[in-house]
Each structure stands twice: as structure tokens, then as C-alpha cells.
Amino acid sequence: MKPDLIVLRHGELTLKGKNRHRFEKTVYDQIRKAMKPFAKLTFLREFGRVYMELNGEPYNEIEHRLKKIIGLTSFSPVHTAPLELEAIQQRALDAMANLEHLPSSFKVSVRRVNKQFPHSSQEMNKLVGGYVLREYPGLKVDVNHPEVELRVELREEKALVFSRVIQGVGGFPLGTNGKAMLMLSGGIDSPAAGYLALRQGLKVEAVHFHSYPYTSERSQQKVKDLVSKLAEYAGDIKLHLVPFTSLQTRVHQSYKKNLLITVLRRAMFRITERLAEENGASAIVTGESLGQVASQTLGSMNIIGRAVDLPVLQPLICMEKQEIIRIAEMIDTYDISIQPHEDCCTLFLPPSPSTNPNLRVVEAIEQSMEWLDEEIDRAVAGTETIWIQAGEQTPFSSFF
Numbered sequence: 001m002k003p004d005l006i007v008l009r010h011g012e013l014t015l016k017g018k019n020r021h022r023f024e025k026t027v028y029d030q031i032r033k034a035m036k037p038f039a040k041l042t043f044l045r046e047f048g049r050v051y052m053e054l055n056g057e058p059y060n061e062i063e064h065r066l067k068k069i070i071g072l073t074s075f076s077p078v079h080t081a082p083l084e085l086e087a088i089q090q091r092a093l094d095a096m097a098n099l100e101h102l103p104s105s106f107k108v109s110v111r112r113v114n115k116q117f118p119h120s121s122q123e124m125n126k127l128v129g130g131y132v133l134r135e136y137p138g139l140k141v142d143v144n145h146p147e148v149e150l151r152v153e154l155r156e157e158k159a160l161v162f163s164r165v166i167q168g169v170g171g172f173p174l175g176t177n178g179k180a181m182l183m184l185s186g187g188i189d190s191p192a193a194g195y196l197a198l199r200q201g202l203k204v205e206a207v208h209f210h211s212y213p214y215t216s217e218r219s220q221q222k223v224k225d226l227v228s229k230l231a232e233y234a235g236d237i238k239l240h241l242v243p244f245t246s247l248q249t250r251v252h253q254s255y256k257k258n259l260l261i262t263v264l265r266r267a268m269f270r271i272t273e274r275l276a277e278e279n280g281a282s283a284i285v286t287g288e289s290l291g292q293v294a295s296q297t298l299g300s301m302n303i304i305g306r307a308v309d310l311p312v313l314q315p316l317i318c319m320e321k322q323e324i325i326r327i328a329e330m331i332d333t334y335d336i337s338i339q340p341h342e343d344c345c346t347l348f349l350p351p352s353p354s355t356n357p358n359l360r361v362v363e364a365i366e367q368s369m370e371w372l373d374e375e376i377d378r379a380v381a382g383t384e385t386i387w388i389q390a391g392e393q394t395p396f397s398s399f400f
Helices: 017-034 059-066 085-097 121-135 189-199 217-234 245-254 260-279 298-305 321-330 359-368 372-381
Strands: 005-009 042-046 049-053 074-081 105-112 148-154 159-162 179-183 203-210 236-243 384-389
Touching (some): 005 059, 005 159, 017 049, 059 074, 074 085, 085 121, 085 159, 105 121, 121 148, 179 260, 189 217, 189 321, 203 260, 217 236, 236 260, 236 372, 245 260, 245 372, 260 298, 260 359
Parallel strands (some): 105 148, 179 203
Antiparallel strands (some): 005 049, 005 074, 042 049, 148 159, 236 384
């Protein structure tokens, strides 16, 4: 049996303090935006939750979209019934029958919003629970640790009956903690970092450095596909494609030793900071994981991060690789990330990159490149900016 409506919950974290109203409205706006294709839906907002009546719209597709809404803690598909005991009892049986498997234990929790209903909450717990037990004699009641909690809300016009609580993304509502620039490669880590930044309430714009013709157009398409996956959580995302060929080539021609990656990464950070200033962002997000490669040792990150004044946020910094892979698999970016298309970070690698660079030495190398600021200006000026919507993805088969 298809549900009649869905109860959507914001969660307590986002409802505390003076920000409650703003946070609630932000989540509600995201819900409405995600549900725009379903014209028959109707909404009722209450403290900490939203009631969404389906009116015949397809539940499965709606559930898929709800699982991507940041700030939505959980939701439940609900069956409705008239405010009559027999009808409520029957709906309770329907809710149990719709479970994937029959549990070994359950309890009934009744919330009596309508104080005119003739039975109290405690009475209804027994009346509904006893009815279910007669139909399923193998069930046991466990009020402390039930496998399933059968919930009944007695509202003004009808009763709501449900037994499933589906976890949402949770986190802070999208954009409520400001905007940041996400430095996005084609690898596994940076999309996972972008997801965690979104979940923490940041609106992100992606920055990708490409070195055409050393890197192919397919590598750029790969990044667009990754952004499209992140856009499923953000609605749409702005992607800045930075031409890095000229700067990267000139740096390599001038210096080929162990600090090459440090100099190039500092240039990337400076370009990203310039783009952040132009687009009203207050931080830079990266996918570094401590010790994973030479540029991600503490010493390297210290020197690279000093190239900019903006705070650098590193959501993955203390995660192991398997933890990062699990996030990538969860957000469906892993299979895209492992496609064999190069990015500019893999070009011109020195044989033994430094893991503990000296700031004065790095700055002296940069100062010897009197054209470096001009190249940074050229890269910023030549940046192409596009909007990526959720679902704008090229099938893998077209890559080969």
C-alpha cells in the first residue's frame, strides 16, 4: 500500500536558539525546490517538521530525492485514517504488513494532538497494540528496545500511522554557515570533502585546474560529472574551470627540483583565493588527508596554506583512506573518480618531492619568477564559469 503523506523532520540541532526560524525556512525552501517536479504535492509546516501530502505522486522517486536534502534529519511514509478506532487499528496492521520483514518485538507510541479524541494516549497504546498482537501472535511488546516502533498521531482531522523512520543527510541547512570555494580534482578525496562541507551548512563553488592539452577534455567532463553528483545535495553548483597550462609550464621550465609541487600548489591556492574574493566566499575547502602524499604532510600543508589569508578547511584531514572511500561510495562519486583520466596535479612530478619545505626557500623561488603574478592574473582572467545541475552527467561509455 502506497503512503498518503510523508512526515519530514528537521532535527533538534538546527532548531536551537535565534537561528531556528532561518534554519527551518532554509530546509523548507530546499524541500520545495527538490519537489518541484511533483505538482500535486501539498505542504503543511509545523515546529520542527513538515507534512507533505502526496496526492497520488510517486513515493519511490520522492524518497530518493528526500535522502539528498541537507538539514533534513529523517522522514517517515505515513498512512492516514479517519478519527475512528477501528480504522486506526486497521491502518496499524497495514503499516506492519508494509515492513520488509516482520519484527520480533514492537511497541506502540500514540501522540494525541486532538484532545477531543475519546481515548487517551495510554488507552490508545493498549487498544492499538492489543489489536496488532491478536493478528501477529508471535510478536512481543518491548517498550525499552523495540525492533519497530509503531507510531500514531491523532490530529485534528485524521490519524497518522507509520512504522518506518528513514534517516536523511542531516547536518546544517545548506548555506546557513556561509560560502566556500572547493578545490576539486578528479580524485576520490575532494568530492568527499565537498559533501562534508555542504553537510556542514556551507554553500560551495567548485574550482578545477586543467592543463589542456596535457590533460584531455574528458578529464574536464569527469569533473563536471563529479560536480553533478554533489549538485544532488545542493540543487546546483557553480564550477570554475581554471586554465593552468601556461603557469604550470613556465614554473616547470624555471624550476624542476623537489619544491615544484609546493610552488604550484601555492599558486593554485592564490588563484582560488582570488576567485573566492570575486564570488563572495569566505574560505577554501580542500581534500587533504594528513600524510597521504608528499604535499599533505603537516610541513607541506603549513607552507602551502600560508600562500593565502582565507581559512583553509580540510574536512578529511584525520580520516583514513577507507573512510574516505566509504563516503565517496555513499555519495556515488567513487566510480567516477577512479576513471583513468589525468588531472594537472599528476603532471611534471619531481622524482622526490619535498615533505618538509622551508618557507624562506619557497618564497625565494617564487620571487625569482618575476612573471608569476602575471601568470596568476592570466589564469584568473581566463577562468570559465558554468553552472552544473544535478543529473547533468555523461555516461561512462562515452569516455572510451
